[in-house]
Amino acid sequence: MILGYEMDELKKLNGHYTAQEIVQQPALWMQIYELIQKEKQHITDFLNANTDSETLILFTGAGSSDYIGDTIKSHVRNCMDVRVESVATTDIVANPQEVIERGVKTILVSFARSGNSPESIGAYRIMQENTEKIAHVIITCNKDGDLVKEAKENGNSFMLILPEETNDKGFAMTSSFSCMLLAALLFFDIKNLAENKKYVDMISRLGEQIIQNDWIKMRNLSGCDPVRVVYLGAGCLSGLAREMALKNMELTNGKIATMQETILGFRHGPKTFMNKDTDVIILMSHSEYTNRYIKDLLREIYHDSRKHKLTVISCEKDEEIEKISDECILAETGSIPDAYSALVYVLYGQMFAFFNSVRLGIEPDNPSPDGSVNRVVKGVVLHSYCDMPARECEVVV
Numbered sequence: 001m002i003l004g005y006e007m008d009e010l011k012k013l014n015g016h017y018t019a020q021e022i023v024q025q026p027a028l029w030m031q032i033y034e035l036i037q038k039e040k041q042h043i044t045d046f047l048n049a050n051t052d053s054e055t056l057i058l059f060t061g062a063g064s065s066d067y068i069g070d071t072i073k074s075h076v077r078n079c080m081d082v083r084v085e086s087v088a089t090t091d092i093v094a095n096p097q098e099v100i101e102r103g104v105k106t107i108l109v110s111f112a113r114s115g116n117s118p119e120s121i122g123a124y125r126i127m128q129e130n131t132e133k134i135a136h137v138i139i140t141c142n143k144d145g146d147l148v149k150e151a152k153e154n155g156n157s158f159m160l161i162l163p164e165e166t167n168d169k170g171f172a173m174t175s176s177f178s179c180m181l182l183a184a185l186l187f188f189d190i191k192n193l194a195e196n197k198k199y200v201d202m203i204s205r206l207g208e209q210i211i212q213n214d215w216i217k218m219r220n221l222s223g224c225d226p227v228r229v230v231y232l233g234a235g236c237l238s239g240l241a242r243e244m245a246l247k248n249m250e251l252t253n254g255k256i257a258t259m260q261e262t263i264l265g266f267r268h269g270p271k272t273f274m275n276k277d278t279d280v281i282i283l284m285s286h287s288e289y290t291n292r293y294i295k296d297l298l299r300e301i302y303h304d305s306r307k308h309k310l311t312v313i314s315c316e317k318d319e320e321i322e323k324i325s326d327e328c329i330l331a332e333t334g335s336i337p338d339a340y341s342a343l344v345y346v347l348y349g350q351m352f353a354f355f356n357s358v359r360l361g362i363e364p365d366n367p368s369p370d371g372s373v374n375r376v377v378k379g380v381v382l383h384s385y386c387d388m389p390a391r392e393c394e395v396v397v
């Protein structure tokens with residue numbers, strides 16, 4: 001069975017791809033480690049040739065791919081001791097003048113499930129044409145994507161093609177999100193690859209246990225019939241909360257209103273979103289300091305006069321949290337960085353979104369059957385841009 005369903009049932013629900021792509025992730029994480037290990041020397045050589053104290057590493061992608069950079073940028077900054085930023089391809093394409101630093105040595109890291117979205121190509125070209133010293137890292141699940149073809153022609157690109165199974169056939173990114181995230185964590189901390197193996201082993205083992213046992217908790221949470229869902233996290237888990245919110249919105253075709261906020265930012269207006277039909281999901285950090293603020297908010301929400309469902313996902317057992325939440329889901333990751341815990345936490349968000357989709361009679365593999373939203377974005381016209389006077393601007397087709 002997969003998430004409590006036989007395969008025949010999942011096919012009738014048109015959710016078999018999404019369900020399978022959720023449950024296969026822990027096994028794929030081990031494959032990602034093996035891939036990075038195989039490429040270790042090439043990665044080391046590439047980073048040695050293209051990074052120094054003045055280098056900017058710029059993560060980019062759209063939607064879920066953008067949230068990868070948001071989730072890992074602080075961790076990579078600590079590993080590399082260089083400047084690391086995350087900017088969506090949609091922002092690079094629409095507002096390149098606010099992103100381009102043409103004299104700064106840059107590595108553009110493009111995350112792309114298919115590599116066929118217009119913004120992926122547009123951002124690549126804009127940065128390539130308007131940055132004096134640029135190298136590219138392409139992390140993608142599709143060896144035949146347009147982005148891969150483009151990068152092959154320009155050189156100075158490291159293309160990391162993930163296993164074919166990561167190229168999700170379902171509408172929403174699941175395997176592709178977590179596997180690209182893990183690949184980047186390992187890639188940019190390549191000098192500690194052997195030491196980081198313990199993190200991969202831990203999250204893979206725990207992920208299998210969560211898939212086998214905790215799907216019932218997420219189905220029961222969905223059974224509370226939430227009309228709105230709020231996802232809250234701090235630091236890198238704030239980026240992950242954005243991904244979890246998007247997953248629920250995508251798989252329910254917008255029928256469940258979702259939002260994401262930071263722990264402290266929630267009080268500054270967004271708390272008005274919460275009503276009696278709201279599920280609030282809070283992601284605990286490994287930082288004791290950060291968790292003090294999270295617990296303050298937990299107490300406030302738990303004792304709020306409005307009725308709501310308050311669920312906490314925590315990496316360690318805490319009796320106080322259990323007393324000030326309706327449910328505390330324990331994912332015992334041990335003492336690992338939050339960026340790695342994100343891989344475990346995201347499984348809960350994906351399963352919750354899947355069960356909400358099924359409950360509402362929506363097809364998880366095709367939640368937007370009218371085509372108003374597509375698996376690969378359509379309808380974007382790329383316009384020409386050139387910020388360097390010495391170069392002739394070319395029309396981007």
